[in-house]
Amino acid sequence: MGTYSTTRFTDWHEVHEAVAAAYFPHEMRPLTTGAASRSALKTATIGSCRITSMRLGAEVSVATDHPGAYGVNIPVSGRFESVVGKTAVLSLPGQATICPPDTRTVIPHWSPSCRLIGFKVEKSYLQHEMDRVLGRPGKLPMQIDLRSGRGASWLKFVHTVFHQVADDAGLWRDSLVLTQLAGTLTTAFVLAATPDEEDSHRGARPRIVKRVIDAIHADPARAWTPGEMAELAGVSVRRLQQGFRECMNQTPFEYLFEVRLERAHAELVSAGPPATVADIAFRCGITHTGRFAAAYRDRYGSTPSETLKR
Template structure:
C-alpha cells in the first residue's frame, strides 16, 4: 500500500539516523561538521515492492550501507553526490543517478547540506523478476550510473516525482492495492527502459504471434492489474519488442488496447446492470481506476455518460 512518513523536526542525529533507516536503508551515519539535526528532512512513500524517499541533512554527514536485499537508485536533485561502491568511485550531479546494487558496500563520504537526494528503492527479487520480463534474453546487468537528461531518463524521473507527490499528499486511490500494484510495475519497467540500451529488432514474422498472445490474455482477464512486464512475459519477449509489435499490428500501445477492452466491458455491464450497481463499482470491476479518464473516454465513444447508460 502507499504510505508516507514525515519528520519535520528532529531533536538529534539519532532521530535522523532512525528516520533514514526506516525510510530507505539501514546504515551507519556520522555528522562531519557542526550543523543542526533539526534542519534535516526525511520523507518516504512505499509503493508495493518499491519505495521513494526524499532526504536532506542539516550538516555534512558520511553514510555507509550495504543496501541489504534491494537496489538503491540515488538521484541528486541539488548538489553533488559522491559514492564509493565496492572499489568504484561514482559522482552524480542533477541529471544523473547512481545505481547501488544490493548487498554491496557503498560509502558516501561527504553528503553536504546542499544536496537533496531522491532515492528509489526496489526489492532485488522483484527487480530481477521485472528484468527477466522486460529485457527478455538480453543481459541483465545494470550500469552504475544512468543519464536522466535523455528523453527516457527525464520521463522516468518526472514519473517518480509525480508518484511521490501524489502518494505522500493524497491518500485516495493511491492506497488502493490495484493501483499500487500497477504503479510498482510501471515505475520499475520505466526505470529499466531508461537504464538499459535499446535491443535490436526482432524478426517481423514473430510479432503477430506475440501480439495475439497478449490480446487473448487481455480479453480473458481485462480487470487484472496488468503491468508492462507481465504482458511481455505472456508474449515471451521484452517490453520494448512487445510495444513495437503492437504499434505495427494494432497501431496503438498495449495499454491503449487494454483500456479499449476495459471500456467495452464496462459499457456492456452498464447496459445490463441496474440498482444497486454504481458506475464506480462497475468501473473498478472492469479494471478501470481513473474514473475521470473513464467518463471522458466513455462519452467520446458512446455519446453519453456512464451514469446515463446505467439509468436506462
C-alpha cells in the same frame, strides 16, 4: 503499504535511525556542526519499492552496503558524490547513481544543499522484472541520465507516485493499485536504464500479439503490468510494444483501455439501479474515472451516467 515521514529531529541519532528505517542500514558521521533539527525525511512504500526524500542539516559522510536491494540516488539539488565499490560517481540534478545490492558504497561529503530522492527496489524483484522486460540477462549502469527521453519520463513518474502515495490516503493505499504501481515503476526504470536491444524475432510478432489480446479479452479487469504481458507472450516488453505498434498501431495498454471501455459500455447499457458508474468502471479495471468519462464521451457521444439512466 506503509508510509513514514518526519520533519523534526532533536539529535543525529534520531536522524540516523530514521534514514536507516526509511532507506538503508548505514554508518553516518556528521562532518560539520549543522543542526540535526534542520534535517527532513519523507518516504512512501509501494509494494517491493520505496521512494524516500531526504535532506540533512549538516555535511555528513555515509557508508552502506545496500543489503538485499538496489538504491537509485537522485539529487534534486546540489552535488552527490559516491564511491560505488571502487568507482567514483558524481551525479548532479538530472542524473542518478545506481548502487547495486551488497556492494560497499561510500558518500564522503553529503552536504545540506543536496536534497536526495532515493528509489529502493528489492534485488530479487528487480532481477525478475529485468528478465521479463528484457527477455535476456541485463546489467545496470552506475549512472543514468534523467534529463530527457525515458529517463525524464521515469523521474516524473517517480515524483507523481511519491506525492500521491505519501499524501493521499484514498485509492493509492489499495494493495491492488500499489502492486500495479510497483510493477510499472520498476518496468519503466529498467527501460530507462538499459539500452535498446536489437530485435531478432520479427516473425513471432503476430503470434505474441494475439496471445496477449486473447488474455486481455478473457480478463480485462486484471491489474495488468507490462512485465506480465511480456511474460505471457514469451518476449521482452520492448518486443511486445513493437509488435503491438506494427500490428495494432497502438500500445498494449492503449488496446487494454479500449477493451475495458467497451466492456464498461456494455455493462452500463444493461445495468440498472442500484448500479453506479464508479462500481461498473472499477469492475472493468478502470481506476481513473476522469480519463474514463472523457474517453467514453468521445467514443459514444454521451456520458457514462447518461447511458446508465436510459
